[in-house]
Amino acid sequence: MSHAKLKLIGSMTSPYARKARIVAAEKRIDILFVPADPWSPQSGIPELNPLGKVPVLVLEDGTPLYDSRVIVEFLDGVSPIAKLIPADHRDRIEIRRWEALADGVLDAGILARLEAQRPTGERSQGWIARQMATVERGLTAMDRELDSRAWCAGSGFSLADIAVGCCLGWLEFRFPDLAWRARCANLVRHQDKVADRPAFADTVPHA
Numbered sequence: 001m002s003h004a005k006l007k008l009i010g011s012m013t014s015p016y017a018r019k020a021r022i023v024a025a026e027k028r029i030d031i032l033f034v035p036a037d038p039w040s041p042q043s044g045i046p047e048l049n050p051l052g053k054v055p056v057l058v059l060e061d062g063t064p065l066y067d068s069r070v071i072v073e074f075l076d077g078v079s080p081i082a083k084l085i086p087a088d089h090r091d092r093i094e095i096r097r098w099e100a101l102a103d104g105v106l107d108a109g110i111l112a113r114l115e116a117q118r119p120t121g122e123r124s125q126g127w128i129a130r131q132m133a134t135v136e137r138g139l140t141a142m143d144r145e146l147d148s149r150a151w152c153a154g155s156g157f158s159l160a161d162i163a164v165g166c167c168l169g170w171l172e173f174r175f176p177d178l179a180w181r182a183r184c185a186n187l188v189r190h191q192d193k194v195a196d197r198p199a200f201a202d203t204v205p206h207a
């Protein structure tokens with residue numbers, strides 16, 4: 001099946017765009033990745049997504065889809081190949097919960113990073129500390145819930161593993177000193193395993 005007209009607008013550093021790219025690649029859906037900077041006034045992104053964020057998936061008829069959770073659900077339903085979100089209600093919710101956790105850690109990490117980039121007088125260390133505490137709690141919860149299991153949910157690779165992989169990959173990229181590897185052995189094992197998949201290796205974040 002060819003879906004060459006599906007266009008994914010995102011940046012090379014966005015972990016949410018990476019999640020969508022990996023889902024497309026795992027499912028062998030041929031999308032056109034269009035790099036764009038949501039912070040650039042000329043990006044054209046607010047015309048597609050009123051929230052002004054990437055990723056945006058533009059369908060064949062021009063309909064823009066956002067955010068990444070809607071995009072991955074759309075992509076998973078496009079073809080029956082390599083299902084990443086199961087049909088069973090409870091199984092699906094378990095995986096979406098993992099995704100909410102991994103995305104939530106990213107949300108907090110991004111807020112902390114944006115705050116840290118503000119001029120010294122405008123920056124709130126308390127706000128940064130609050131967001132980083134969320135990151136730490138999220139990492140602890142993911143590590144504990146993964147435990148010694150091979151995959152986050154169920155018996156095989158799923159959207160949950162992709163979401164967690166993108167979350168940890170972004171933390172490694174943006175917070176190389178966070179040292180989660182020293183205290184989250186289960187996540188280390190998981191991350192080293194998913195990193196070998198071509199879809200992950202082809203989308204490593206870079207500036």
Ligand code: GSF
Pocket residue numbers: 013014015016017038039051052053054055067068069103110
């Ligand atoms: C988050 C997208 C987002 O924060 C999703 O798609 O899952 N819940 C959304 N995107 C950032 C880029 S990044 O840090 O991944 C973005 O586009 N920020 C621009 C802005 O104006 O906030």
